[in-house]
Amino acid sequence: MPSGVPVIRTEGLCKSFAGQPAVNGVSFGVEAAEVFVILGGSGCGKTTLLRMLAGFETPDAGAIYLDGVDITHMPPYERPVNMMFQSYALFPHMSVADNVAYGLRKEGVPRAELRARIKEMLELVQLSGFDARKPDQLSGGQRQRVALARALVKRPRVLLLDEPLAALDKKLREQTQFELMNLQDRLGTSFVVVTHDQEEAMTLASRIAVMDKGRFLQVASPQEIYEYPCSRFVAEFVGTANIFGGHVSGVSDQVVSLTADSIASPLLGALHSGVAAGDQAWLAVRPEKIQLGKEAPEAQAGRCVLTGVVQDLAYYGGRSVYRVRLDGGHTVLVSAQNRLRSPTRKLEWDESVYLFWEAQAGVVLTQ
């Protein structure tokens, strides 16, 4: 898929509002047919960044290149980039067909071609026969598809999507996610998606950029972001992580041992970035990578075993989440698949348990 040549590329983009930096030196490139997701909480600057790509905001510093051409100061109506708005921004006084046709009419596309392209696009988003409806006669999901069709019909080099699924309810969101991916696959348009929803980011993205306070913290594939987060912020923002703070007590054979306050045994994690004994560090372990049992597990090299008491448990059907209070006072979240229908040795509240993980399941972080 990625060809190595960026379709859209930014260099050190900066934008401040009233002295407050919203975007602070962001550089990235999006390749052809790539889905690049910018993930961050509200106020992290992701929307400002997207609006700069669309041309609604002028950067204070930095540049934007589209196919190698500097478009930093090109007005939005001249950019071969289209945007799907979070609110969809469908024109309420125009029919579905007129909404979709709007961009093509501004381009002066001849009538016959215009009609063919609208028909094709409405078929693609499964809205054939809805041509004459007004936006207020459509459901939320249909409106979302009209917005998508309206932005895609112009065949943009890059499609910008601002929280594309945020306005849909959960069931519809999952279905639409897959439809969106199929569509992207068929058209091969580069997508730049902005979202605060990490699940959405995971399923859509070929690459995710985690953003905070106007900067990119980590840009990597969803799997890499999840398995090898570069910082505590990323580890906690994407998915759930148990984080233990302490000092490195030893590094040997790709295994780092960490001494944490009030935890008797050393914590083990995989060596990811360079650390030396005595350094302050954090260990992040995902809840599903911790195993739970009533009996002490077999001692093995590189296996980290702790004891605690089940404080709380939540049953989600497919899995259960346990909150275990360690003997030292830490609380650890453990997620376990419910493989058996009626397990004979069910864990209950206030039960003493052993929890353990293999060293390569933990990530040692220095920031």
Place this chain on the structure above:
Amino acid sequence: MNSLRRSAALAGFRLVIAGIPILWLGLFFLAPFLLVFRTSFADPVIAQPPFTPLFDAAGGIHATLDNYTLLLNDSLFLSSYLGSVRIAAISTLLCLIAGYPMAYAIARSPQPWRTLLLLLVILPFWSSFLLRIYAWMGLLGTHGVINSLLLDLGLIQRPLALMYNDAAVYLGIVYTYLPFMVLPLYAVLEKHEIALREAALDLGARPLRVFTDITLPLSMPGVVAGSMLVFIPAIGEFVIPALLGGLDTRMIGRALFDEFFINRDWPLAAAVATVLLLVIVLPLMVFQRGQARAHP
């Protein structure tokens, strides 16, 4: 049982809420209009009141269409009606031209400014309407402020005839009714989602096209409401044409005043008022209701 009582109470409450405006309209609009309507079928007499009663002593109904035939056969009334429509229409258009950019600018200004700017728009209402028209007379008169200034500056040799003509009437009406145009326009423009304009820009429309394609069509309910609020009172306007207009400024309000107070022909004046209401104002109100229903 409890819910039944509650729904009955709610129904009663609704009746009161709906009843107050209906009572108000009935008492202060419908009843006076019926009095005027009745009077328009009477004959003028020199008495108190100066018209014949609807029911004569024998219990028979005394009604005549004389006033209406007189009205329709007198070209003075016809030209007054047409003059009123023309002046009100041109004034409305001028209000729209002046008011739209104002409303647009206020709606697009930063939030803390909007309240202040709106306050400035309605500020003239805080002083007497009559006083403000007299102030205009002081400005526009032969020896008024503007003429004196221009004479002193040597720009003109003789005072300009700024007053007692149609232009002064337009000025007075636009000045007086402009807030009625600005406020409904502001109300619709302020509600517009910025994203809609951005979407149009994004799809390749230049800023001027965005205005004609998106902003203007979506503000039509405000344009219609504002135009009604200016046109309807302007058509029956009396004070402004009387004080600022010339002798040849024919407006129906003036004809009405003359019949009522100068000629003391109440029945004819009542007929003039009835025709104004039925022929011009009523269709407009029906049109506006239809508009309001089409754009809720």
